[in-house]
Amino acid sequence: MQSRATAAAAPRASAASSFAELPATASHGPLRIEYRWVDEHANAQADDPPIAVFLHEGLGSIAMWRDWPQTLCERLGMRGLVYSRPGYGLSTPRAPRDKWPVDFLTAQARDILPALLDALDVDLRQRQRMWVIGHSDGASIALLYAALFPDALAGAVVMAPHVFVEDISVQSIAQTKQLYETTDLRAKLARYHADVDSAFYGWNDVWLDPEFRRWSIVEALAPIRRPLLAIQGHDDNYGTMAQVDTIAAQVPHAQLVKLDACGHSPHRDAPAALNDAIAAFVRAHR
Template sequence: MQNPAIGNVADTTASDFAELPATASHGPLRIEYRWVNAAAGNAPIAVFLHEGLGSVTMWRDWPQALCERLGMRGLVYSRPGYGLSTPRPHDVKWPADFMTAQARDILPALLDALCIDMRERRRMWVIGHSDGGSITLLYAALYPEELAGAVAIAPHVFVEDISVESIAQTRQLYETTDLRSKLGRYHADVDSAFYGWNDIWLNPAFRQWSIAGELTSIRKPLLAVQGHDDNYGTMAQIDTIAAHVPHAQLVKLDACGHSPHRDAPQPLNKAIAAFVLKDGVA
């Protein structure tokens, strides 16, 4: 199938691009990013990490609204393979540790490219959703002193049957309905985005994936949020976080599915603001 043209991607005009040099783990990358709430001047930065099918534009206005409430600047970006960032070559499969590579290599390289120094990083909050929530946890574990705190929204800590079943259903919808064309509004190469995510999650070898043991390295404040009606994961995900990070705070939202920033933005924003501002950001 032919990929949608870049011109069809929703609202591309506000994006900027960072060039990341090649490393042992990846080739040269062009990363789409945007600053939000730039009027906050020298306020701390909130970095937003999107879900497995997300991008800069799929966040819509939620990062802006949250940053205004927190009095922070926001950095949103499309991970490699998503949005207008360098697409995943169609013959390349994400490895089982792809989220670790994103936390260990890509995010720090982007921060370097944007000249966000160590002083700024120590004031920085990392906020991630779904796969982005897992990457948030991994970054907080790998670089425990290079952030002020973290918020993981509907993160994956290990693989559950409900996750695999829902992801398999999403593949069927992608291949039989208009889901592909809808997602094409947010990705220059929609197949790169979809199959990169879908293939690894449906790979039988990925069933053994878990980052639970790595969470014990997290030192900074951590908020973990999950909806009771999430069809991609159960409360066992954030309960596992609490078991490995005793200082973590959990929020369990009623009438909320896998995307709290869309399903329950008001209680989510209230919970994040209460947690972040309590820790002296504002």
């Protein structure tokens, strides 16, 4: 079947990006999703190597991953799929007056990711061999996907996940808003997003919404059956070890890795230790 994704001419932030058109549903209008395949160094011995899907953080995009997905895919012998969620990178921006609902992460796992996989003709057989790798908000989406579609993945790796809201998270996000509005942070982020205010305020506004303080996906985690690796840095200023410890309590087969000298972004703060941990975990479950 011919893919319904359409290639794009060299966009500003990501020259190798392509775009997939997702139809409107009850939860969203038509969407244009920026994506990229990372497969140049996929295992040459495998005719159909497994796919690793990368889910970025709350202010992330394809470009902000830099070369880490490529490095990890080479290590794992997998193809990689990276994409910018709606509101980020070169994907459909959030309308200025739109405010994301409290359950916006659930909608990403339930609706957007499956629709993108459909658009790229990733069938059930491929999904059953697929690893979902998420960071921060993307890690929460990975957990929700693994719970909602327990038979449509091989396993999940979550880095600095959020499963409930902690004071430290809200305080750091409030500080980030101040930096965005008073320093050059906005200009720096604008390198990675076509509509930087769409990306920043979509994420910041929902996290600082008083209603969001009650957000929790703890009770939603029990259906996760596939292998699960949860990774947290000891120096994370957006979350504590309570996040991964709670995951372990809800998903007894989950394996935890707690990294020293590591903040909120293990792939930037401790890439060697992170890649070793992921490679060992995936190898043990393949």
